Amino acid sequence: MNPKFKPLFEPFALKSGVELKNRIVMAPMTNFSSNEDGTVSDAEVNYYVRRSDGVSMVITACTYVSSNGKGFHGEFGADRDEMIPGLRRLAAEIKEKGAKAVLQIFHGGRMCPPDLVPNGDVVSASAIASEQEGTVVPRPLTDQEIESIIRDFGESTRRAIEAGYDGVEIHGANGYLIQQFFSPHSNRRDDRWGGNLEKRLTFPLAVIDEVKRVVAKHAKQPFLAGYRFSPEEEHSPGITMEDTLRLVDELANRELDYIHVSLMDFWSKPRRGADDSKSRLEWIRERAGQRVPVIGVGSIHSADDALKAVQTGIPVIALGREIIMEPDWVKKVIEEREGEIRTTLTKEDQARLTVPDPLWQAIVNTPGWFPIV
Numbered sequence: 001m002n003p004k005f006k007p008l009f010e011p012f013a014l015k016s017g018v019e020l021k022n023r024i025v026m027a028p029m030t031n032f033s034s035n036e037d038g039t040v041s042d043a044e045v046n047y048y049v050r051r052s053d054g055v056s057m058v059i060t061a062c063t064y065v066s067s068n069g070k071g072f073h074g075e076f077g078a079d080r081d082e083m084i085p086g087l088r089r090l091a092a093e094i095k096e097k098g099a100k101a102v103l104q105i106f107h108g109g110r111m112c113p114p115d116l117v118p119n120g121d122v123v124s125a126s127a128i129a130s131e132q133e134g135t136v137v138p139r140p141l142t143d144q145e146i147e148s149i150i151r152d153f154g155e156s157t158r159r160a161i162e163a164g165y166d167g168v169e170i171h172g173a174n175g176y177l178i179q180q181f182f183s184p185h186s187n188r189r190d191d192r193w194g195g196n197l198e199k200r201l202t203f204p205l206a207v208i209d210e211v212k213r214v215v216a217k218h219a220k221q222p223f224l225a226g227y228r229f230s231p232e233e234e235h236s237p238g239i240t241m242e243d244t245l246r247l248v249d250e251l252a253n254r255e256l257d258y259i260h261v262s263l264m265d266f267w268s269k270p271r272r273g274a275d276d277s278k279s280r281l282e283w284i285r286e287r288a289g290q291r292v293p294v295i296g297v298g299s300i301h302s303a304d305d306a307l308k309a310v311q312t313g314i315p316v317i318a319l320g321r322e323i324i325m326e327p328d329w330v331k332k333v334i335e336e337r338e339g340e341i342r343t344t345l346t347k348e349d350q351a352r353l354t355v356p357d358p359l360w361q362a363i364v365n366t367p368g369w370f371p372i373v
């Protein structure tokens with residue numbers, strides 16, 4: 001290895017006792033390829049196996065915790081005990097290749113397509129549709145239903161423990177239910193779950209507390225809990241950097257193993273609520289201080305990109321699209337072949353890259369998503 005890349009290969013110990021062997025992890029990415037009944041498919045196991053022998057941790061695609069939280073066709077579930085055998089197989093195959101396996105737990109809320117949830121009953125904090133085309137006006141959850149979804153996050157965590165995962169990542173990002181409760185756009189409630197910033201934090205923090213409670217009760221070995229969030233929303237009202245820095249303060253006091261900032265561009269600057277003298281990640285890292293480590297992500301492609309990113313003080317870097325395009329990313333850096341890392345795709349690469357059909361179709365048919373040459 002070129003010695004300058006050594007900082008990428010230093011181990012990193014998390015609070016729970018889980019140790020990462022290097023600083024590169026696979027970002028959570030939906031692959032649309034699970035079985036119709038929500039169980040893990042052979043194709044997706046193969047896809048993960050191909051990508052698990054270099055990175056220190058694989059965060060698997062988001063997984064619904066409640067039957068009314070399924071957000072994608074071909075998404076796998078953790079909402080019932082029957083799902084445990086498939087989850088166990090996926091975790092075992094990832095770990096066999098040397099990476100930690102982390103389950104991203106999720107509820108889609110108002111972003112769920114009606115045909116994926118029982119009786120087409122799409123739910124959220126309030127009856128406000130997303131501004132994204134094709135979404136519906138959701139039904140506001142009752143107090144009891146909210147409590148029940150919080151327990152579902154706990155139950156999915158218990159299933160992840162039983163299935164042999166090394167941890168869970170709470171998906172509080174990308175506009176899904178947890179973010180819907182935090183956002184002033186989607187949360188217009190005036191009960192204990194909404195009304196002001198403090199109250200909009202109630203649901204996300206209750207989910208964290210429940211997950212931590214379940215880990216303390218059930219985990220026999222170190223088991224991590226991370227939290228992912230999106231720092232800003234573009235619409236108004238919407239989450240601003242000011243709201244996010246307040247969220248970071250709360251997260252940092254909750255003994256999480258990490259916070260993971262969901263971004264398409266690692267270097268992006270604040271839009272509202274903080275000045276643009278620093279990147280969003282720099283603001284967040286500064287606020288988190290020594291209290292909780294931050295994972296950064298977004299358009300990191302080359303080994304030099306990753307090195308530059310860790311040199312900003314962000315200890316762990318997630319690769320998303322890049323690890324689809326280059327499953328041997330870590331291996332090539334170790335073997336001093338970083339110049340051979342592929343950062344583009346061709347339409348003939350599906351078999352070579354072991355990508356399941358539904359994900360491949362999404363890749364080749366979504367303009368601007370992947371650099372196809």
Ligand SMILES: Cc1cc2nc3c(=O)[nH]c(=O)nc-3n(C[C@H](O)[C@H](O)[C@H](O)COP(=O)(O)O)c2cc1C
Nearest residue numbers: 027028029030061062263264297298299319320321
């Ligand atoms: C195909 C695809 C599926 C994704 N699915 C998820 C997901 O399930 N959960 C999540 O938190 N982020 C998801 N993301 C966002 C990625 O984790 C990541 O933040 C984003 O792709 C930017 O990183 P990159 O530039 O390295 O790809 C997805 C991204 C892609 C490209």
